[in-house]
Amino acid sequence: MIDYDLKPLDFSTTEVTEAERERLADLLFEIGAVKFGAFRLKLHETQPDAPLSPIYVNLRLLRSYPHALVYVAAILDKLSRPLTFDLIADIPSAATPIVAVLTMFNGRPMISPRKEAKNYGLGVMIDGAFEPGQRVLLVDDLVSKGDSKFEVLNLLEQTGLVVEDLLMVIDRQQGGSELLQAKGYNVHFAATISQLLSRYLQTGAIDQNRYEQVCDYLGLR
Known part of the structure; x- marks a missing residue:
């Protein structure tokens, strides 16, 4: 097995340190997982005139860069250590490889909700072994407005599973964390979009104009 460099991760604490967060930001930028320019998003399907x-x-992209994928999973492992859960569930498909690696750190079984039931075999909506009443840690890559999480939450809970905690890599600070918390869920994340932007400004990855442009677009100022 490859011995991946996890520096500067400090496993003596369950908090993400500034150095760890900076390394996370740098890795995401290096692999092209964070880009700056002018991009169409999913919202443009229904709002084509939106900026x-x-x-x-x-x-x-993390699935194509094992060194970055392992680092991200290791950070989430740190954050998950104080939490109580029996299983880990991904929100497919961005979080699927992250959770697959995360289970190797903590040894908890993984289950995967499906977007639609299979029309053959058992026709299940959740892949993996589980029992009603088990606690599930739900993991995704990021949280924006938060509404997309409820489809998976409802599926898990209707199956008899218990979800109290959600774990994300990035909080885009667009109200999703607050919405989930208002519904009674605990939300944990490795970094906010503001923290990533501050790091990129510090390292020169973006200039002041780009920093302000993104902050204005996301409503961070």
Whole structure:
């Protein structure tokens, strides 16, 4: 097995340190998971005249960069250690490889909700072994407005599983965390979009004009 460099991760604490967060930001930028420019988003399917986004976060790329994927999973492992759960569930498909690696850190079984039931075999909506009453840690790549999480939450809970905690890599600070918390869920994340932007400004990855443009677009000022 490859011995991946996890520096500067400090497993003596369950908090994400500034150095760890900076390394996370740098890795995401290096692999192209965070880009700056002018991008169409999913919202443009229904709102074609909406302003183009000056930032695009695509954590699906992590599956192609094992060193970055392992680092992200290790950070989430730190954050998950104080939490009580029996299983880990991904929100497919961006979080699927992250959770697959995360289970290797903590040894908890993984289950995967399906977008639609199979029309053959058992026709299940959740892949994996589980029992009603088990506690599930739900993991996704990021949280924006939060509404997309409820379809999976409802599926898990209707199956008899218990979800109290959600774990994300990035909080885009667009109200999703607050919405989930208002519904009674605990939300945990490795970094906010503001923290990533501050790091990119510090390192020169973006200039002041781009920093302000993105902050204005996301409503961070």
